[in-house]
Amino acid sequence: MDRREWMRQAALVAAAGLAPFPGLAQARPTKIVVPYPAGGPLDAMTRVLAEKVKDALGTVIVENRAGAGGNLGADYVAKSQPDGQTLLVGAVATHAINPWLYARIPYDPIRDFAPITLVARVPNVLVMNVETAERLRIRTVQDLVAYARKNPGRLNYGSGGNGSAGHLAGEMFKTQAKVSMVHIPYAGGAPAQLGLLSGQVDLNFDNLATAAANIRAGKLKALAVTTSERASAMPELPTIAESGLSGFAVDTWFGLFAPAGTPAETVQRLNQLFVTALQSPDVRQRFSAFMAEPAPTTPARFADFVRAELAKYEKVVKASGAKID
Template sequence: MNRWLHTAASLCLGVLCLLPLGARAQAFPDHPVRLVVPFPPGGTTDILARMLGNALGTEWKQPVVIENKPGASGTIFSEQLARTPADGYTLMVTATHHVINPALYKNLRYDSRKDFTAVAQVAAVPNVLVVNPDFAARNQINSVADLIAYAKANPGKVNFGSAGTGGANHLSGELFKSMTGVSMVHIPYKGAAPALNDLLGGQIPIMFDSVPGVLQHIKAGKLRALAVTSLTRSAALPDVPTMDEAGVKGFEATAWFGLYAPGNMDPKLLAKISGDVLAALRSPSIQEQFAQQGALPGTMTQPEYASFVNAEMDKWAKVVNDAQITIQ
């Protein structure tokens, strides 16, 4: 009897393997899915990935397991993902770093355009310039204008932290420096969460970070928000001016987050996963959760997102090269 069951199971498995790709795509997933964040826990990428993972787990009726695999601005796990089977069971949620890294790292052991499949844009969020309240009170910094005046009076003595060299929050700081003429020192960290911890502890005085990553600390009075980096105010911080309103005219630096899979994914499986992600992002639950974090859910189709990713690589390559930014 047991031998008969074993034979029957083997035959069933063989039949499943012979199913057309479209049928197998529709059956996806039939076991847990790994959703990897290539940054430490607690940052914006991690927050959004966990919200998306919960929604997809409900849709797929399979566990979506969040794993944090930080290192080298996301490049360490990106290299692993590039060598993973494109079966949909290992996916990555990462930040704008992914399209900036090719310009920063000259010896990446993967091809950023060929070795990944751009599945869906998860969210777009403005950064916000935040200051440690003790530093602000001690130096009478209550606005962007106050910060500019202080930095000009103390060249090279104001440090700003970031999640790592070349990331969206680092480039926000570099743009601020170039547009205001201030001299500040960049302090890169291995992720947004460690930088935020030092900002809260007073080891660094200011930081550009995404709204979701610092919103709870702003509301608790542990950080003071001076301005958001989008051209319109954030719904999560309606009383905080834009950088443009605060006097730095035309300033705009918005971060975005995306879902990736290994390259050469079967088109039917890609359509299945991207469609499920877009459906999850349209759900009232995700809309409300993202709004509370100051994030706008992605709405691009998969081809639109793939085109957007390629354009972003070109744009940030020029910014990095013009600013002569290098990995320290």
């Protein structure tokens, strides 16, 4: 790249609010692998980030490699060259749930990756069928726990399937609240929500972005968010932890990983680049459409977070009895 071209790119990067990183922009495109189908919220938010960093990295391609609950895409990146040009958008499923849910996975979620940064967290929410909540006079999490303890096995909850985030949140809730509820698995999140709206099930632990419209329309009764802090999108909702189940914390998160062996200097430069992008007002605004809260951090803190999540979900998955061969 000659001096004139470098100065042109530097000006573009500066205009975007990002600092250029010599040595990261390459003739070969940077590939960000999303291990899920195109069109979903995670895919859309990844494309927002890719657009934001392309002036610093050069050409950035978002590639969808779906399959096996995210395992195929994660394995592809784990086995890629550790040069900082093939990155993974890993998630709670690929790095904390699947290692315990699947009988075998082709990668190690800790040893095979170099964490770069946590990208965002999306709150989940405990929602009830409105008619059921009114009939049983359940207005709060405390009401729900009291009813469930007096009526073991009478309530049921739906989820997008065995081992899904909603299923595991329900199992964690049952354990901490010391209640018995029946799990009804559906073939995906959308059918599970339809089951709740129609009264086939009593409650769900749903993604806030998915449930928000029906909550605001009065079609679902929201009791609490499952995260450790209140959601900025609906700050009026308490957390489950605030409501009596101390320490309860479940959310959907995703972050950036490089293959293990990527030079520390490259990881640090990528961290600085993506953290700057995540802190920009326009990225935060576009993420808010998905109820996602940017959560940039350092590589070391992200690595600690992933290890803690992996340990947490080992207990939850084993308690649920969910297993995929």
